[in-house]
Amino acid sequence: MSTPNKKENTLRFTKLEVKGVKDINDDSCEVVEDDADADFFSIYGRDEEGFAHCIGDFSTRHGAETIKAAIESGR
Numbered sequence: 230m231s232t233p234n235k236k237e238n239t240l241r242f243t244k245l246e247v248k249g250v251k252d253i254n255d256d257s258c259e260v261v262e263d264d265a266d267a268d269f270f271s272i273y274g275r276d277e278e279g280f281a282h283c284i285g286d287f288s289t290r291h292g293a294e295t296i297k298a299a300i301e302s303g304r
Contacts, residue, residue: 240282242274245301247293250286264290272297 248260249267261267270293273281284300287293 240274240276242282243277244275245284245297246273246275246281247271247290247297248273249290272300 248271249262249264250258250269250271251261251266252258252268258268264270267290270287270290272284272287272293274284275281285293285296287296
């Protein structure tokens with residue numbers, strides 16, 4: 230017996246961005262413009278409505294940019 234086709238609920242990103250992030254306290258953080266102010270770097274995916282979703286956090290911008298490039302190239 231086959232199962233009926235289910236519509237997959239997939240979040241699609243129109244853009245990926247790497248941003249520097251500063252820890253404010255245990256419950257919050259904020260994106261910073263200057264990498265020197267960042268405690269870590271996050272990859273954000275923008276959905277079709279423009280909302281940002283954090284994909285992952287990295288200790289260096291280089292690490293985040295490397296993973297972002299791999300995602301974009303399909304590796």
